[in-house]
Amino acid sequence: MADLVLAEQFQIVTDPVADSVALSAIFAVLSLLTLFLLLGVFRVRAWLAGVISLVVALIVAITVYAMPVGQALLSASEGAAFGFFPILWIVINAIWVYNLTVVSGHFDVLRRSMERVSPDMRIQAIIVAFCFGALLEALAGFGTPVAVTVVMLMALGFPPIRAASVALIANTAPVAFGALATPITTLGTVTAGAASDPRLNADTLGAMVGRQTPILAVVVPLVLVAVVDGRRGVRQTWPAALVAGFVFGAAQFVASNYISVPLTDIIASLAAAAAVVLLLRVWQPVETPDLALTDAGPSTEPATGTVPASGGGATTAVRRDAPVEVARAYAPYLIIIVIFAIANLGPIKDALAHEPWTVVFTWPGLDVLGANGKPLSSTNFTFGWLPAAGTLMIIAGVLTAIVLRIRPGAALKAYGRTYAELRQPIVTVMAVLALAYVLNQSGQTNTLGAFLATAGSVFVFLSSILGWIGVAVTGSDTSSNALFGALQVQTAAKAGLDPVLLAAANSSGGVLGKMISPQNLAIAAGAVGMAGREGDIFRKVVLWSGILLLFMCVLVTLQGTPVLGWMIPSTP
Template sequence: MADLVLVEQFQIVTDPVADSVAVSAIFAVLPLLTLFLLLGVFRVRAWLAGVISLVVALIVAITVYSMPVGQALLSASEGAAFGFFPILWIVINAIWVYNLTVVSGHFDVLRRSMERVSPDMRIQAIIVAFCFGALLEALAGFGTPVAVTVVMLMALGFPPIRAACVALIANTAPVAFGALATPIVTLGTVTSGAAGDPRLNTDTLGAMVGRQTPVLAIVVPLVLVAVVDGRRGVRQTWPAAVVAGLVFAVGQFVASNYISVPLTDIVASLAAAAAVVLLLRFWQPSETPELAGPRSPDTPPMSTAEARLTSSSPTPPASSSSGDVAVVRRDAPAEVVRAYAPYLIIIVIFAIANLGPVKEALAAEPWTVVFKWPGLDVLGANGKPLASTNFTFGWLPAAGTLMIIAGVLTAVVLRIRPGAALRAYGRTYVELRQPIVTVMAVLALAYVLNQSGQTNTLGAFLATAGSVFVFLSSILGWIGVAVTGSDTSSNALFGALQVQTAAKAGLDPVLLAAANSSGGVLGKMVSPQNLAIAAGAVGMAGREGDIFRKVVLWSAVLLLFMCVLVTLQATPVLDWMVPAS
């Protein structure tokens, strides 16, 4: 038995080919290259692209990195399990809560309520995708904002692909502080004590990220209105976009540096939403064009979800550019309250679950169980067991479980019969069957890349750039999030590497560690699992490649923006932005 363990045990080697990181990187990049080519060039369905890329990663792990077949398959199985729990567990149950509002007819009430705030779809994109999405990111994260806001946008009249693009792009600036700053907490944990720098802790790293992503937040609302309505949208609605971006940026900076890192996005999102609503009392766009438009010829037939949305949303917009005015139905105040109730319930439940004492209690047994993945025995390059081989099963505190509780309460508040609620839950799984396969395949791919050493090779290759690495550090974070779909995972994966590289290159470790998180947020919109979540939520599973091509340029442009900002922060021009202590 001991011999068997020795045979199966695997230790990561960063340079398996000719003892060269550069040559090894050629093989390590093949799974990622396969994934992006299949999605962006060959327009292969996301679930199939994920499965094929996983097979390529397994082949590279076994043949190039000498990972035992059993260990490689076990690594993939752990990744697939993690893809379902907690990630899909969150998304499925979040969409179920939304489906309950559709079944009861209250989503139409919510849509009319938001139209009364502003019938302008460009303003709605800012309020729903940017402000409300940031609040959901603050409370839940892990795909929930995209899953919820994308269907809200479509119910407001956005074409499916445009709704998906807006939701994905909006889910950038708040990501680093998502789920009560879980990515920053993780970054502080993996870098603590590294490079002998006492500043490497959650508070200082959160402060540094709070001096990077706010700059991004100023730009994002302008990008959203450009996506919705091009140059005209920017020209006519820039005051709302600028107010939302500036107030969010100030709120994020102040909260992360002077109030509380975990509460950063809650403060920023609520402040931004209040500022936009206040602005609309004194200012309105010069015109409110009709932007819903007919379905494009290449749009597939409506899914069940889309059909329900269409049938439950007959009321036309309040006005259009032609000057026609439609009568907008006035809902009873009690019905409006019920329409908002599911989201208020979600906020309350997540707020209670994340209170200090409650969170600590739920993180312990029997509510949370941590166990080593059976049979998986992988050592890092340093000879120590990988922490990722331990699986955390927080069955009660998981965001998805909290969503189920929110769903049950929602059904009660909206007066939905148990049978109807259960049927809606079953339909949710059916509608998301392809995204479920996609997410599980991509997370399996991520785990194989990480635990075989392929990700380490790519990171080490980028680190050879020396002082130039300050420009590349954000790109490394972007790669981590693009693969795993999680800024938390990217920070766990590359945080320590960023710090070690900074020490070798004479760069500031706090700056580079923060850049990993700040650059990583821009990889969310091109992450296959987030693409699958967005496509599945609007009933366009299989069209992930179309969405990818529409957002990848924005991802690249904003990433370049972040790379330049981080580079300037490493020079006398902006080095005053880096915390001294």
């Protein structure tokens, strides 16, 4: 038995093809190219694209990287399990909470309430997708903002593909500080042992990220109104977009550098929402175009059916609901905020992180060593059944059903219907995470990272791209930081670059891979009832992902020179 175990043990080799990282990278990138070509060019359904790409990754792992068949399959099984818990566990239960509001009729009440703030769909995109989505990202992360905001946008009249595109693009600037800054905490953990620099801790790294993503935040609301209504949208609603972006960015910088890294997105999202609401008291767009008629794309000329605004407000009347019904409509989201806030209080969070509430175990039979000869931490599976965001969402759902007076039978029926609606996204997410784990544990991801690291001093430009690749594959900035954080720091040491800058760039660049991640595409498509059309959504957002990534690459490069080098924290 001992001989069998030793025979199955696998150690990662970064350059299995002729001892060449460059040649090995050609094979390592095959599954990723397969995935993006199937989605973006051949319009294959996401679940099928994910499964085919997983098979390609397994073949490369077994034949090129000499990973034992059993270890490769076990790696895929762990990834699939992680895809369901905690990721799908969050999404499924978040959408169930939304479905409860639909069953009770209170989602219509919420929609009318938001219409009273502004009937303009371009402003609603800023408030719902950017501000409220950032708050959900701060509290839960892992796809929850996309799952919730996309259905809210549809309820407000957004066509499905446009709603999905807006929700995905909005879910960028807040991601690095999502789930109470879990990505930053992870980054601090994995980089602390990779170099002796005392600045490599969560606080300093959070401060550095807080000097990158706020600049991105100023741009994102402008991109949103451009996606919703083209040039006309930017021309008519730029005051609201700039106010939202500037206030969010300023608050994100101040909170991450001087208040609290975990509370960064909570402070920024609430400040931005308040600023937009206050602005709308003294300013309104010159017209409110009807953009709910088609999903053919944003128009650049005034559409028929536009409602001119005069005297600072639209002329159309919106039905007013009783205050108690409005309060109930907002109750589910207030409940979510309260539950997550309580669960993340220091003593409670610490208690829930241990048995019996959280169990950590080595994935049965999986025995993988890193290139350094030490066991991979990713072979340990964390099953936090109670503190998991998805479980907290179930608690929120039960309380929501009580507040909205939904019978237990109707609530259970809605829960079953949620699984049925998400059956294809469930397969997609599990396949993509299985792919990610095979790439990581076979060494294919290490090969890609090492290949990019050969660029030397030019790597300062490529560092954000590495984070982008990590998030595009795994769907998680946390996972990307765990995967590439140490590599960024080690490469910085070899190339004479600042390790804090490159580590932060991994997280800041990574957030821009979120919108093209098959995992998040599947979540968005499933939420709008368009499972199988993930490729259509991908084509809508991939250009914006590339443009914003280039923006971040240039910013990080300038921060690595005397031009903006003063932005890097000099003391821990």
